[in-house]
Amino acid sequence: MNPFRRSPFVIAAAIFVYTFLYAPIIILILYSFNASRTNVTFEGFIPAFSDRIEMDGSLVKASPCGPFHWYCDLANNDDVAEAAGNTLTIAFTATIIATIIGTMAALALQRYNFKMKPFSQLSLYIPIVIPEIVMGIGILTLFSQFFGWANEAFSLQGDARLSLGIVTVTVSHIAFMVPFVTLVVQARLQGFDKSFEEAAMDLGANEWTTFRRVTFPMILPGVLSGALLAFTLSLDDFVITFFTNGPGSTTLPIYVYGLLRRIITPQVNALSTVWILVVFTAVLLLQILQSRDSKQHS
Amino acid sequence: MISEFAVEMRDVVKRFITPEGNEMAAVDHVTMKIKNGEFFSMLGSSGCGKTTSLRMIAGFEWPTEGEVFIEGKPMGHTPPFQRKVNTVFQSYALFQHMTIYQNVAFGLEMEGAKEEEIKKRVGRALDMVQLTGMDRRKPKQLSGGQQQRVALARALVKTPDVLLLDEPLGALDLKLRKEMQLELKALQQQLGITFIYVTHDQEEALTMSDRIAVMSKGKVQQMGSPVEVYERPANKFVADFIGESNFLEGKIRTISKDEATVFIPGLNAELTGMPVSDGLVKGEEVYVSIRPEKVRITEKNAINQNIFHAKVTNTVYIGADTHIYVEAHGVKLKVLEQNRISRLDPKSFYSVGQEVWLMLMPENTLLLKKD
Amino acid sequence: MLQRLRESKSAQGTLLALPTTVWLFVLLIIPLILTLIVSFGKRSPDGDVIYTFTLDNYIRLSGYSTDCPDGQTACFDPLYVGILGRSMSLAFNTTFFVITLAYPLAYFIARAHPKQRNMYLFMVLIPLWTNFVIRVYAWMMLLRKEGAINIIIGWVMNLLNIPFTPLEMLYTPGAVLVGMVYEFLPFMILPIYTSLEKIDNSLYEAAADLGANAVKTFLRVTLPLSMPGVVAGTILVFIPVMGTFIVSDILGGRQVILVGNLIQRQFLDARDPTFGSAASLILMVLTLIVTYFYTRKFGFGEEIVAA
Structure with a gap:
C-alpha cells in the first residue's frame, strides 16, 4: 500500500484551495502595473517611451519608469518611507525584547517550580483566547488614563507631555508577542534532556557558562522560530497598533488602511507587491539557512 | 593530607516529594566508604537509590540529611563544577552541536588550560579510548560504542580523583558490552583512578568490581567483594538478587x-x-x-x-x-x-x-x- | 547572595519569569480590569469618563429602554443584540467554511511525500506573510463591480452568448464572509496538518489489515485522531473573527456592522469609551463562554502552539 496515495477528490480540493489562496495576490500584483490611475479596471501596462491611444480613444501617458511607474511613484513617497521605517523599528525592537524575556519565561516554566508559576502560565493564554480588539481598547484606556494622570501630576508641558507614539506601540506589541515566543520555546524545551547541562557542570562549567555554551546553542532553533513568529506578528499587526499609535508612529498596515478609506491608486498595489517580495525573500533565506544548518548537524 | 577514602557517604538521606505530594526517601541512611583506587559498584534494580547516591556524589543533588565527603572534605552544597569528580552519563550527554574534539576539550577549557596543552591532552585521551582521528566528527556520526568512548574520554581527560559511571554500558549490545567491561576494568587498573559504577546488571558488577554495594529500597543490603556477596549473601534479598x-x-x-x-x-x-x-x-x-x-x-x-x-x-x-x-x-x-x-x-x-x-x-x- | 540564589530553585524560576509576568500583568490584565471599571462609568459631555457605578451601558446594550415613542413605559430596541447575533453567526459560518476548505488541503499536505511537505506548507504560509490589510484590499479588487471576478464571469457568459450584468458583490455580507474565510484559512490548515502528520502510518495499515476501506479508515481513524487540530484551529479562527473590524469595514462598507465595528466607533467616532468598554467586555465574555464549552467538550490541544 502506498502511504502517499491520495484520491483525485483530495487533489482537486487542494488545487482549489491553493487557487483561492493565490488568486487575490496575483490580481493584486498585476494591478500594480495598471495604467489606470483610479485602479478600478485594468487598462493595460504603462508604456515607457510614447503615449498610447487605446481602442476606445483614451490616452495612456508614457512614464519614464514604464510599467513600473507606480513603483517609482512609491519610491518618492515620504509617508511610505516613514511608515516602513516605523514598522521595522517597532518590529525589531519588540522582537528582541520579546524573544529575550519570552525565552527566560519558557525556561522558568519548563524547568522550575515557583509560587506564581500557574499564574504566569495561564497569563500566556490571554492573547489567544481574548479578541485582539478587547486588548487593544484596554491598552488604549490604560495609556490614556496613565498619561492623563502623569501629565497632570508632574505638570508636564510641550514635548515632555506623555502621548501615544512608537514607544506605546512597541510596548503593546511585546505584550502580545511574548506569549507566542514562550509557548514555542517551551514546546522545544519539552524534549530537552537535562543531562546535557549536568554534563557541562560536571566538566567544570558554572551556571552561566553552561547556559551560554550548552543550553542556548541547543535551544537556539526554537528561539529563532519563536522570534520569527513574533516578528511576523508585529509586522502584520493592525488592531493593537490602531489603538496605540499616535502622530508620527504610523505603521504600514495603518497607512494602507488609511488609503483604503480614501483614494486608492495602483501605488497601494505597488507597495503591497514590494511588501510581499521583501517578506517572501526574507523568509525564504531564513528557511534555506535553517535547512543548511540542520543538514550540517545531522 | 589526602584521605584514605576517595568518597565517603555518611548516614546520607535523600527525600523527594512524589507527584502525589507524599514524601519518599530515595536514599535512606546510607553509609559507604570507598577507598582510593577502588573499582566500586552500586548494584540494584531501578528505584533502589543507586543513581541518586551517585548524583549526590557528583553534586547534581544535595543530601537531605547526612554528608558526602570527597577526599576527606565535606561537600555540603558545593556545585558540581567545583568537585574533582567527573561523570559518564547513561545517555552519554555528548554535546550534539560540538565536534568530538570540542566535546573532549570542553572540560579543559573550563579549567582555563592553554590551547597547546588542550590539544595534547585531548589527543592523548582520544588515543586512550582508540578514537584517534575522529576529532572532527559530530557525535551523531559515531556508533553507540564510539559515543560511549567519547563520553569516557571527555570525563577522563580532566584526570578526576573519582570517575562516576551511571550505567554507561546500558545502551550497548551484549557482545560490545562484554568487551567494554574488560576494557573499562583494564583502564581503571592502568590509571589507578577510583571508579564508582552504577549498574543493575549483576554480572557486570561481579566482572569488574573490587567491591559491590547491593542496594534495595534506598538502603545498602550488603557491601563486599564479588566473591563475598555471591558466596556469603547477608540476607535473602542479596541471595535472590545476585545469581x-x-x-x-x-x-x-x-x-x-x-x-x-x-x-x-x-x-x-x-x-x-x-x-x-x-x-x-x-x-x-x-x-x-x-x-x-x-x-x-x-x-x-x-x-x-x-x-x-x-x-x-x-x-x-x-x-x-x-x-x-x-x-x-x-x-x-x-x-x-x-x-x-x-x-x-x-x-x-x-x-x-x-x-x-x-x-x-x-x-x-x-x-x-x-x- | 549569589550562593543563596544558586540554592533556591524557586527564586531562580521566579526571577526568570518575572519580566514576562509583570509585562503581561501590566499590559493585559490591568487593561482588562480598567475596561471593566470604565464600563460601569458615565460619559461626560466632552467624551471623558466619569467614574461611577451604573449599569446604564449594559442596559443600553440589551436594548431595553424607558425612553420610548408612543408614550410606552418600556420598549425594546434589538439594534445591539442584533449586532452581537450577527457577529456570532458570522463567526460560526466562517469557522465552518474554513474547516471545510482547510481539512482537504491539510490532508493533502500530510499525505504528500515527506520531501514535498515543507514546500506545500510554505505555500500556505506565503499568503499569511502578506499583510492582513493588504489581503482585504486584494478582495476588494476582486469583488467590486468592475473587478476581476465579474470580468471573468462576463467573459465566459459572452462566449456562451448569455446576457450578463455585473454582480454587486462588494459591500454585502457575503463579501465579508469570503474575506474572513480567506484571512483565517491558514490558521486552520496548520494545526490540522500538525495533528494529521502525527498519525503513524502503521495505523492506516492496521485499519486496512482489519478490513476497513478508505472511507471507513478516514471516518474511524483519521478524523478522530485529527480532532485536536480541528479544535485548536477553531479557537484560532473563531476568536479573532468575533473581534475583527477591518474586514467588515472595507468589504462590508457601512452595510455590515459587527461588534468590532461597534466598539471601534465608540472609541473613535462616537467618543463614548464607557459604552465601548461595556460592548468589549460582552464580546470577551461571549467568546470565553463559547471557547469554554467548546474546549470542555473537545479538550485544549497543544496544536495551538504549532501554528
Missing part, C-alpha cells in the same frame, strides 16, 4: 558453635551439619539457601546424609548448562548441571518424570534469617 538460589523454609532444631540441625517441614526431613552464622538461636525460623549449581543430582543414592528423593518436572537445555526442575514432596527446586560432555542422545539427559536423588552438602548451604 539464583533455592530457599527451603525450616526451623532450627539444635544449634552449637559450629553447626546446626534444621528441620524442613516441606521435605519432612532434617538437614544436619548446617553452617552457623551470627545471631541464630534454637527454634528460629530460617531459610536454607543453596545455589542451583551447588545442588548435587544423581540417579543413585550414594550416601545417606542430607539426601532426598525427587522427581524431574522439567528440563531446559541452554547450551553450556541444563536447568533441571525437580520436585520433592511438593517442594520445588532448581538444579543446574554443566554439560561437560558433548552428546546428542536424549537418553543421556535427565528426562521428565525421572526419579533422582538430590544432595545438599552442608558446606554449600547457608542459613538465612527470616525477616
